[in-house]
Amino acid sequence: MLKFIILSDLHLVPEGKLSHGLDTAERFELAISFVNQHHSDAAFVIINGDLADHGEPAAYERMKAMLPKLTADTYLTLGNHDNRDNFITVMGKDHVAETGCADHVIDQGDQRIIVLDTKEPEAGGAGRLSEAQLAFLSAALEGAGEKPVLIVLHHNITFLGVPTDCIILENRDAFIDIVKRHDNVRQVISGHVHMSTSGNYRGVPFCTIAGGHYNIEPTLGAPDITFQTPVPRREGPGQLAVVLSDKTSTVVHMENYIDRHLVMAPALFDMHRS
Numbered sequence: 119m120l121k122f123i124i125l126s127d128l129h130l131v132p133e134g135k136l137s138h139g140l141d142t143a144e145r146f147e148l149a150i151s152f153v154n155q156h157h158s159d160a161a162f163v164i165i166n167g168d169l170a171d172h173g174e175p176a177a178y179e180r181m182k183a184m185l186p187k188l189t190a191d192t193y194l195t196l197g198n199h200d201n202r203d204n205f206i207t208v209m210g211k212d213h214v215a216e217t218g219c220a221d222h223v224i225d226q227g228d229q230r231i232i233v234l235d236t237k238e239p240e241a242g243g244a245g246r247l248s249e250a251q252l253a254f255l256s257a258a259l260e261g262a263g264e265k266p267v268l269i270v271l272h273h274n275i276t277f278l279g280v281p282t283d284c285i286i287l288e289n290r291d292a293f294i295d296i297v298k299r300h301d302n303v304r305q306v307i308s309g310h311v312h313m314s315t316s317g318n319y320r321g322v323p324f325c326t327i328a329g330g331h332y333n334i335e336p337t338l339g340a341p342d343i344t345f346q347t348p349v350p351r352r353e354g355p356g357q358l359a360v361v362l363s364d365k366t367s368t369v370v371h372m373e374n375y376i377d378r379h380l381v382m383a384p385a386l387f388d389m390h391r392s
């Protein structure tokens with residue numbers, strides 16, 4: 119049985135700063151302790167984008183200093199809040215593939231995990247995979263042969279009926295067209311939306327995890343939902359995914375590692391504050 123952990127949406131900030139009133143470095147510290155204490159048997163940890171809140175070099179420096187505390191091997195990829203150039207400058211080119219992005223193929227036991235970097239600076243918060251990344255995905259799926267495959271990427275691959283539907287993976291159909299040439303893709307796991315969901319898009323099962331920043335109560339049922347539609351409630355759980363996978367089954371557990379009772383004041387989301 120393969121076991122690995124996915125953390126997402128750290129939103130780290132430079133020393134002395136907060137993100138919407140949250141000390142995201144302290145929250146990452148709690149995630150590290152939790153994983154080391156409760157999941158020391160995990161084969162590796164993937165951190166699935168939005169590593170930094172505003173892509174600042176000082177935020178990546180902070181992450182670089184904290185990462186060695188995680189006892190498991192770590193794979194990093196990027197989300198819309200990241201800055202690829204700053205990430206590479208601080209973390210080094212070892213974190214990027216021949217695509218120029220933080221893409222990875224992880225072979226562990228009899229399984230293959232493909233990690234894709236969906237940061238697209240021109241997409242205004244949405245995600246996109248380049249032609250080179252689609253070719254990388256295609257080759258990685260070909261190379262998997264009969265192995266079960268899981269795909270991890272920051273942006274969600276379809277609409278969830280929530281205000282962030284305008285910033286999903288833009289070229290999701292090109293992605294799915296490649297995935298559907300194979301019958302061994304078990305699950306697509308995203309972060310980005312700060313909520314836990316599961317579903318199916320064009321026959322491909324997906325889920326999203328809430329991640330480490332804050333957890334959003336979904337805005338459902340309101341007519342004409344837009345990006346400006348108010349979020350009913352944000353609360354404090356930090357959430358990770360524990361993935362258990364073997365020859366015949368794959369399970370994604372959503373596990374909260376920070377107290378769930380912190381409810382964040384709406385004033386913390388005044389857009390003039392950081």
Ligand SMILES: [Fe+2]
Pocket residue numbers: 127129168197199310311312331
């Ligand atoms: Fe995020």
